[in-house]
Structure formats: structure tokens, C-alpha cells
Amino acid sequence: EPEVTQTPSHQVTQMGQEVILRCVPISNHLYFYWYRQILGQKVEFLVSFYNNEISEKSEIFDDQFSVERPDGSNFTLKIRSTKLEDSAMYFCASRTSGSTQYFGPGTRLLVL
Amino acid sequence: SQELEQSPQSLIVQEGKNLTINCTSSKTLYGLYWYKQKYGEGLIFLMMLQKGGEEKSHEKITAKLDEKKQQSSLHITASQPSHAGIYLCGASLNSGGSNYKLTFGKGTLLTVNP
Numbered sequence: 142e143p144e145v146t147q148t149p150s151h152q153v154t155q156m157g158q159e160v161i162l163r164c165v166p167i168s169n170h171l172y173f174y175w176y177r178q179i180l181g182q183k184v185e186f187l188v189s190f191y192n193n194e195i196s197e198k199s200e201i202f203d204d205q206f207s208v209e210r211p212d213g214s215n216f217t218l219k220i221r222s223t224k225l226e227d228s229a230m231y232f233c234a235s236r237t238s239g240s241t242q243y244f245g246p247g248t249r250l251l252v253l
Numbered sequence: 254s255q256e257l258e259q260s261p262q263s264l265i266v267q268e269g270k271n272l273t274i275n276c277t278s279s280k281t282l283y284g285l286y287w288y289k290q291k292y293g294e295g296l297i298f299l300m301m302l303q304k305g306g307e308e309k310s311h312e313k314i315t316a317k318l319d320e321k322k323q324q325s326s327l328h329i330t331a332s333q334p335s336h337a338g339i340y341l342c343g344a345s346l347n348s349g350g351s352n353y354k355l356t357f358g359k360g361t362l363l364t365v366n367p
Contacts, residue, residue, distance in 0.1 A: 182359075183360070184355075240284050240301065240303075240353045241298060244288070247295050
């Protein structure tokens with residue numbers, strides 16, 4: 142069964158460094174999402190992406206964040222200058238034209 | 254106040270017992286999704302409900318949607334240790350467009366004792 146995959150599974154970085162989190166959505170999916178979950182808190186929407194552009198973003202998704210679909214398979218989230226409060230589990234999700242989103246296993250980001 | 258309230262926050266049951274988890278929205282629901290998450294792992298899709306009165310089942314898990322109450326319940330019959338995990342309800346709360354961004358509840362931690 143097709144799955145959303147994410148790499149790396151864990152990332153440790155120093156504050157101020159740039160990180161890129163990678164996702165390979167399910168191949169025939171058209172809509173892509175990033176969510177995050179700070180330890181002990183709710184899963185929160187960050188951004189949605191369709192037709193090579195951002196369709197919606199949350200207040201969390203400020204100028205330090207960007208997304209890209211560099212080729213036909215990858216979907217990336219970049220954090221330009223990480224902060225301590227960016228430490229979280231980051232989930233990628235994708236869907237077809239139907240509404241159900243399928244989530245990846247997540248990347249655990251730790252900013253020191 | 255929270256847009257999606259889940260109750261209870263945690264639940265410990267003996268294997269074989271039935272249980273129910275509730276999810277109540279403070280806004281109109283345009284789709285209600287149940288996911289299961291094992292600690293520190295990804296979200297596994299369980300069921301999606303869209304219409305009032307809709308009920309879906311998969312194996313021993315049944316979910317219902319009460320549109321008037323803006324509430325959904327997830328019921329597990331004859332629980333097993335494999336049902337243990339965090340159950341999350343997610344909802345599409347915006348009526349416009351086709352974005353379907355999800356708002357999540359805080360989750361219900363289910364422990365099933367053998």
C-alpha cells in the first residue's frame with residue numbers, strides 16, 4: 142500500500158542553522174501539507190500546497206519557513222534559521238482530490 | 254476555548270472491555286477524521302465522517318457523527334492491547350475552498366491492560 146515517507150526520521154541542529162525536511166507524498170496525490178506537533182501538544186497545521194503554490198498557511202508559518210516541490214516526487218519544508226521553539230515533530234501529509242489526508246511517520250527536529 | 258475538545262484525555266481499560274471516545278467541535282464541521290497515533294510516530298487514518306448521522310465501522314472500531322451536536326464518537330468493542338495508542342480527531346472547520354486543512358483535538362491516550 143502506498144505510503145507517505147519522510148526523511149530524516151530525526152534531526153538535531155544548532156540554533157540559527159538551516160534545516161530541510163523532506164517528504165515523498167503518495168505518487169498520485171495532488172495536495173500536500175505540513176503539520177507540526179510540539180511535544181505534549183496538539184498537531185498544528187503549518188501550510189498547504191497545491192499546483193506548485195501555497196494555498197494556505199498558518200500564523201506559525203512565518204518568513205523563516207518555506208516549502209518547495211523541487212521535482213515530481215519530493216516536497217520539502219525549509220526552516221532558514223532555527224529557533225529553540227522550532228523543536229517538534231514535523232508531519233507531511235498528502236491527499237488526492239478527496240478530502241482524506243494521509244500522514245507520513247514524521248521527522249523529529251531538536252534545536253539546541 | 255479549544256475548537257475541538259476530546260474526552261476523556263486518557264483512558265485505561267481491561268482487555269475485552271468496550272470504550273467510547275468523544276470529540277466535540279465549537280464550530281460547524283465540514284468533515285471529521287479519526288486518526289490513531291502511537292507515541293512518537295505518525296498518524297494512521299482510521300475513518301472519515303461527513304454527513305450527519307453517518308456511522309462507519311472497521312473491524313471493532315465504530316465512529317458516528319452527530320451533526321446537530323457537532324460531535325463524533327469513536328467506539329471500540331472488545332478492546333485488545335493492539336488498540337492502545339493515542340486517538341486523535343481532526344476536523345475541517347472552514348467551509349470555503351477545497352483546502353481541507355485539519356484542526357486537531359489534543360488526543361485521547363488509550364491503555365489496554367491484558
